[in-house]
Amino acid sequence: MKDQFAVIGLGRFGGNLVSELSHLGVEVLAIDINHEVVDKYSDIATHAVQANAMDETVLKQLGIRNFDTVVVSFGENIEASILTTLLLKDLGINDVWVKASNSYHQKVLEKIGADKIIHPERDMARRIAHHITSEKIIDYIELSSDHSIVEVSASSKVAGKTLIQLDVRAKYGCNIIAIQRAEGIIVSPSAEEKVERDDILVVIGHNRDIQRFEKAGV
Structure with missing residues (x-):
């Protein structure tokens, strides 16, 4: 069983995912650029960090390559989603799950190597x-x-x-x-x-x- 996960983007879906993973007793790194959102999950996730996930140096400093699975869960910020996914794949993350906003977003994610594409609402x-x-x-x-x-x-x-x-x-x-x-x-x-x-x-x-x-x- 995988026991180390990182969730980037703590909106409604990402935040609920962090809560459920924590409930299952696995290690969860929660990342968001908004410090108020990060504070909300500081007592839920194993680690909650305010950081810009589109910065390769920051991802390396967070030890992102040590995680079994990384979930990219941005809301409507498609550009951030795509760039973060590219960085994660370039860093050698084997299992990258990404929330897609629409079919066009999904097509781009498929082309850049996202391992699993999620459509929660659909x-x-x-x-x-x-x-x-x-x-x-x-x-x-x-x-x-x-x-x-x-x-x-x-x-x-x-x-x-x-x-x-x-x-x-x-x-x-x-x-x-x-x-x-x-x-x-x-x-x-x-x-x-x-x-x-x-x-x-x-x-x-x-x-x-x-x-x-x-x-x-x-």
């Missing part, structure tokens, strides 16, 4: 859209443009049946990779595992297969 909108259009889908995670993981409430129609009886893979082309119930989660359940009422099925597969599975009322 991704959350997709999750909510899938949730509100289905009574059964509890959560949705996009893996690619074609594949996803969804959490689906098990219906009374499947309660008491084993996974081998349901034969989801053969019938719908997707896979149940976990079952969540009140007493805990069963990862990689066996074919003989019985589905209980109120179970949450964690399903992975192609989007069209997941939709067929959901529409079948399983």
Whole structure:
């Protein structure tokens, strides 16, 4: 597990990310050019520093190359985002995640070598859209443009049946990779595992297969 992260830009997304990483018990370096924002996270992050991330010398002094992953999370300052990403890649950071403001910003980030591009608002909108259009889908995670993981409430129609009886893979082309119930989660359940009422099925597969599975009322 990676245990050293740096977050550059402590706006709404970056700040929440720092808080969640700190909650997970990993080392977090929080960087922003605004001293008031930095003060806000001084008791949350492992280290909170006021600094200009577009200055290569400053990044070196902060020991940025010692971090496993660096997240660039500027708001609408696309120029700062691009220049900082370039500097990080030039410094040899292997894993640079960058928040993109729009599709044009993403294209530039792809060309300069960003390792992962994040669209928080778009991704959350997709999750909510899938949730509100289905009574059964509890959560949705996009893996690619074609594949996803969804959490689906098990219906009374499947309660008491084993996974081998349901034969989801053969019938719908997707896979149940976990079952969540009140007493805990069963990862990689066996074919003989019985589905209980109120179970949450964690399903992975192609989007069209997941939709067929959901529409079948399983």
